[in-house]
Amino acid sequence: MNDISPEVALHRISPELRPLLCSVVRNGRVGLDSTNCLRVTDLKTGCISLTPGPCCDRFKLHIPYAGETLKWDIIFNAQFPELPPDFIFGEDAEFLPEPSELPHLVQWDAGNPECLLQLVKELIQQYHHYQCQRLRESSRLLFEYDSLLEDPNYGRNMEIYAGRKNSWTGEFSARFLLKLPVDFSNIPVYLLKDTALDPGEDVALLSVSFEDAEATQVFPKLYLSPSIEHALGGSSALHIPAFPSGGCLIDYVPQVCQLLNNKVQYIIQGYHKRREYIAAFLSHFGMGVVEYDAVGFTKLTLLLMWKDFCFLVHVDLPLYFPRDQPTLTFQSVYHFTNSGQLYSQVQKSYPYSPRWDGNEMAKRAKAYFKSFIPQFQEGAFANGKL
C-alpha cells in the first residue's frame, strides 16, 4: 500500500473529480477519532493507458472507525464525472447499506465539493448500524451496547466494531469506542497552545476491547488529544482503573469520566488558585515584585530588602497547586558561588497549607521571609564571595 500525500493525490486525480477529493483529504474528519483527516491511497484509472493524464478516478479511502481503519474502494469514471461513485467495502462484503438511507447518493450533486464527504459520513453511519446488528451474536455484548445506548451521554457518541468470529476457537470479540462527555473548554489556553501538533478538537476517547463474548478479558484504554494530554501533565499523569471483573460498561464508563472530570477541574482550579496567589503577592509586596508569569501564573520573582540586605525570592508554583507546595528560592544579589552563579538557597518546607487562601499564603510567606532571612544572610556571607 502506498501512502500518498494529499497534494500528490490531488495532482493525479482527474480534474473534474478534484474538488470532491479535495474536501475529503483537507477537511475529511469523520467519526469520533477526528484527529487525522481521511487518507487516500492506491490511486488508479479506469481509462485506457493512452488517455493523457491526470485521469485517476478510483482510489482507496482509509477511514478510522472504532480503533480500526476501514479501507473502502471508491470508484468514479473520469469520462462520466457527473455519475455518483461506487463503493467496495473491503473485507465487509456483507455490508449492504440501504440506498434510501443515503440521501447524498440518491441526490448526487457532482458540482457540490462536499457531496462525497457527506456521502462517506452517511455510509459510516450505516456501517455503525451494521456493526451494532452484528453484536446480536453475543447477548452479553448486546446488553452492554443497549445499556450504553439508553444513556444519552454515551449513546450518541459511540462506535462499535464487532470483530470476526474466530472460526477456530469460536470466540467473538468487539470493541467499543466512546467519546467521554468532558468539558475541556475551561482549561487555560496557555496549557493547550504549547503543542507541536495541530490540536484539532479536544477529545477524550475511551476504547474498551472485549476479547471474548463473555467479557472475561476486557482491556480499556484512554486516548486524549495531544493538547489535553499536555495540559493534564503528560500520558503518565492519568491512570484509569482496570475494568472490574464482572463489571459492565454502564458502571465503568461514568467512573472513568468522573476521574477525568476531576482531573480537569483540578487543573482549572489550580490555575485560578495560582492567579489568586500571584494577585495576593502583588498586593502584599507591591513594588517588590520584579516579574511574574501573567499567562500561566506559575512564576513570581520578588526583590526584597532586610536591614540593608537585598535579596531575591523566586516563587515557583507547581501544576497541582495548591495541593503541591510552591518552591521558594532565595538568592543573594551580592554573593556568588564558585561557579559564578548567584548564591541561592531553595526552600520547599515552610509553613504552608493548601486550605489557605491567597491572601493568607502571602501573609504567611512574608512572615517566613522575615524569619529565614537572617539565616540566609549568614549563609551567603559564609559560603558566597562578593
Place this chain on the structure above:
Amino acid sequence: MAEPTVRVSGIVLSSLMFQHGNTDSDAEGLVLGESRVEEQITISDSQADRINIQEIYYVQKHIACNKLNHFYSGAGEVNSVAVQKLLADNKQDSVLGWYRQRRNSDQQLSFRERIVHQSLKASLRNPHLLFLLLTPHRASSAESTHRTEYCAYISRNSVFLSVPLLVNNLGLQEPQSYWKLPVGRPSERYSATIRRHSSSFFSSDGLLRDVNDVNAMNDSLQEELQAACREVEDSERQLETLQSEVSALRKRSRERRKKSEAAGRTGEEEEDQRRNLRLQEAVGALFKRSPLFLTQTLTLQGFPVPERTFSGEEEEEEEEEEAVCEEDEAECEEEEAEAVCEEETQENTHSRKRRREMAASSERKRRKSES
C-alpha cells in the same frame, strides 16, 4: 441442489474483452443465451446411483450499453423501459444476466452492482440472473501485458455465490462436452438445411441411422462370442474328463509296476548267475585247452593239481583242506615273523622246518584224496 455452471465460447468472451479494451471507461451491458438443466448419473464403487443435477448457462451474445448507468439510477434502481429498449428485438427470456467490466479494480462485487442485480432480478422476474464481472488490469509496469480476471456470480438468498465460468475448447475438456449437442446461435437457414438433410442421417426416433447398424452388429458379435464361449466350455470339460482318465490309468500302471518290480527282483539275480555260468561255459568251450585262460590249483611246491570232476562232498573236503592249508599258512607266517627276529644262522633250519611241516600237511592231503 443444482450446481450452476456458465459456459461461454471463446468468440463471445473475446468480443466482450475487445469491446472494453477499446472503451475509455468501464463498460456494462446484458448477456443473452440459454440455460439448460442436465441430469448426470454416475456409478461408482461406493454408490450405485448418484444423480448430479447441473444447471448450465450458455452465453451466446452480449448487448453493450452506450454509456454507464444507462438502465439504472445512482441508487441502483433499474429502469425497466430502458432495459426493454436495450433488448430491442431480443426476447426477454433470452436474457441470462448482465455484465460489467471494471478496469484496475478488485474482483469483488461493488455496492451498486449488488443493488442493481437484485433490482434487475425483480424487474426481469428471473431468480437465476447471472452477473459477469471482468476486471482487466495491467500485468507489467511497461503496460505491454494486461490481464483480465473474470468470474460469474449468482444470487441465492441475497448471498452472492461465484459460479465457474468455463470457456469452450479452452483448457482441459471433459469427454462429455464433445458429444453434447452444439449450442450455437441457430439461424433459420441453418435450421432449415439441417431439417432437409436430417432424414438421410437420422431415423424416426431421432437417432443416427448408423447407430442402429452398429447396435445390430454389436448384437451379432455378442451372439458369436457366446457361442464361442460355449464351445470352449465343452472342450474344457472334455479335456478335464480325459485328464482324469489319464491320471487313473497312470496310477494303475504305477501300482502294477511296483508289484512286478517286487516279484521280479530275485529272478534277475538268478538270471545274472545263469548268465555267468553260460559265460563260463562259452569261455571254457573256446579256450578250454588254453592254459592261460584256465585256472589252476597249484600245490605248495608250485605244481598244478590235476583236474578232477568235483562232486558236492568232494567239494566240501576240498574246502576243508583249503581251510587247513590256510591255517597252516597263517601259522607259518607267524613263525616267519618270529624267525626274522632270530639269528640268520637259524634261518635255514626254520625254513627246513617250515618245509617239513608243509610237506607233512600236503602229504596228509594227498592221502586223504587217495582214500
